[in-house]
Amino acid sequence: MSPKRSATASEKIELLNMLQKGRLYAAVGCHYGINESTVHYIKKEEKNIRSTATVTFNKTAKRVITLHNKSIVKMESALAFLMLIGCCYQLEVRWRHADQLECLCRFGLSANQEQGGGPSRK
Numbered sequence: 001m002s003p004k005r006s007a008t009a010s011e012k013i014e015l016l017n018m019l020q021k022g023r024l025y026a027a028v029g030c031h032y033g034i035n036e037s038t039v040h041y042i043k044k045e046e047k048n049i050r051s052t053a054t055v056t057f058n059k060t061a062k063r064v065i066t067l068h069n070k071s072i073v074k075m076e077s078a079l080a081f082l083m084l085i086g087c088c089y090q091l092e093v094r095w096r097h098a099d100q101l102e103c104l105c106r107f108g109l110s111a112n113q114e115q116g117g118g119p120s121r122k
Contacts, residue, residue, distance in 0.1 A: 012049050
């Protein structure tokens with residue numbers, strides 16, 4: 001049995017273009033040597049595949065990996081929360097470098113630099 005084979009992003013785009021031209025799912029599957037159900041799955045994921053293909057620099061890549069840094073995810077959550085609070089109370093949140101570090105420290109991120117006051121209200 002041969003190892004699992006993945007189609008590249010450019011192959012998937014070509015496959016989707018063939019389907020747009022009116023070719024049958026079975027004919028496209030036969031052309032690429034894959035099952036008809038796989039062609040249906042690729043068609044179902046067309047939006048994701050096309051958006052990934054426009055962002056990806058390496059068109060021969062078989063997988064696109066998005067790395068998530070835990071600190072960045074926490075920071076984004078903290079900033080979104082502070083923006084929500086600012087909108088609810090109609091506050092203007094002004095950020096200075098030291099203020100930003102202090103706000104992030106309150107949400108569990110460590111910063112070994114100077115800390116200032118919290119966000120200013122207007």
